[in-house]
Amino acid sequence: MDVGVEKLAVLEEGRLPASPDKHSRKRRLSPTASYILRRIGLFLITLWGSLTAAFFFFRLLPGDPIRAYVGQLQQRGTTTTFETNEAMLAYYQKEFGLDGSLLHQYFSYFRRLLIDFDLGPSVLSYPTPAIDLIMRALPWTIGLIGVATLLGWILGMILGTLTGWNRNRTWAEVVTNGALGFSHLPAYFVALFLIIFLSYRWKLLPPNGAFNTALDPEWSMEFVLSVIKYGTLPVLATVIVAVANWMLSTRALVVSILGEDYLTFAGAKGLPARRILSAYVLRNAWLPQIAALGMALGGVVSGNVLIERLFRYPGVGSLLIDAVLIKDVNTAMAIVSILIILVLTINLIIDLTLPLIDPRVKLTGAGG
């Protein structure tokens, strides 16, 4: 009789929160759909808001790029009369989308962006469209900063896991303290040291540029090797600092996981250390780091302005500086627009995929 009582009680307790029959599964689809819709709605609102903010920021910069440009043309002596001068100004203002009131410009910017997928011609090298300049610079930046970010993340994860796992060993302490030092150095400072020693002193690597200018840019072995050779120093400067930071955050995660009860219990199950590390430590440490990597990848597109400048690398960061210096509103705005779109898209993708890889993140209809 007492067994009956116990079984009944147990059944009650062992009952699942919801029975996964077909009916309830169908109802579950709707919270997922509403989550996705809400997320996309938020994406669009944020996109509009940040593009608007960027637009007005660049319009508020003092100075008139068109007048400066026309002035340059005049100095070359093509036109001199007042009428032609004014006509030219009006022509170029319309061409660059800088004519009419601010509101008019605002709407024409969005019309161009959304309907023509056009961000206007660049002042830097008129009449080349700004977007073309960016597309020319983007592969260099993605190659340089993308490789550096991924490399830094992977190495940082490995080193952080190892130093966390062996936190009582002397070598792990030495590595951790070293990383602590490097994590606080600015990348350009490391870059200066690398240029001085690896380039000028020991003449191992070229100090600037993206490839040997004597070669033709083409898919030849020689050219690719030259790109790698020229890219090594800037990548190294970025990676050293990135590894230190990723390592420290990973180590902190791993150490906190090592103190968790489920790790003690995994040991009490008699699992071998390697299994505990791979299935219990890594699985719980890499989830937050993947989300963090996603955020970091957003920064890849903007490039590292200082690093690109320092190594005279023809990436987006260098382009942005050139554009701002001569008040090339279109190019600068185009870079910022693309950056905004990419960062927000990456965030959207992370938000939509995280529930797939992390079982604890649940899609709920209301309230999140």
Added chain:
Amino acid sequence: MTDTQVQSAFRPTTSDEPLLEVKDLDVHFRLKNGGLARVVDGANLTIRRNEIIGIAGESGSGKTTLVEAILGINRFSNRQLGGQVLYHARNGEVMDLAALSPHQMARVRLSEIGYVPQGSMNSLSPTMRVADQIVDGMVSHGMSKSKARAKVPELLEKVGLDKRVMRLYPHELSGGMKQRVIIAIGISMEPSIIIADEPTTALDVNVQRRILATLMRLRDEMGVSIIMVSHDVAVHAELVDRLAIMYAGQVVETGGVRPMLKAPLHPYTKGLTDAIPTITATRQRIDGIRGVTPSPDNWPKGCRFHNRCQYAMPQCAEIPPQLVSLSDERVKALNQVETSTEDRMVSCHLYGSGADRD
């Protein structure tokens, strides 16, 4: 209340055959300031086949450290282990668990000794399904993956869970369900001993009772011995056959749970039982044990309880008492109570410091 009481009446008789003998076990920790924390210091305990033995004692008395030492769990690098933990395997072989290498110890865990840890709320990895966490223990002990998977529903059923639980993640389970999953893992390799360290502490009284009932049922069905650690004497009174009282890193009294709670011998045990309120007694103030637990890096000289003991004699402050057996007659005479001692052992000068002189 009724279900467990009825069950207790039909408890199978435990054999006298020892299963695990803890002999003079020391678990010391070297401190940074050069001191030595003797958290467990010369503890003696015998666990027999098919019995439930309870370990009681206040916080800091070394209960958890003792069972973790039996399991070979070592959280800190400054640990120093002394003494023996003799395990009598099913094939008659006797091995000293304290002398095994970490690799050998890993094989003993789960297959010989199952563990239900303190803090079961967080003892399952949050990112793995329940089934995977049950399976990987069995797989690491040489079972094939498919065979281990096939065993999961049966294990869940044994601890009173629906087999659909296997597809869930820990955060989808209630506290009692998590505890049951952990018990399922503990019994998955059919060990001879289950060590349950405060298995019911974080659970409410209803769930607590069901978990205890499940443990008792498993003992009857599988014939395992259970070491039950709890500071809650009421839990022991309900569940265990024999009780061991720990104080300051040592076992100070052992014996059958009912006679011991009825007629405690050691003044510390007496203090513990006096602190249990009863429904029938008239309203009265409960006097706790005066003083505080001493610190493990500075145990009192002589009997470690002497400065809190109301019966302390001059020799108590000088000579540490030994854990000795007392005869039936001696216990009766001392307490004027009609009771069976069930080989009562006590470590106190009130009952003679050497061998039983009766």
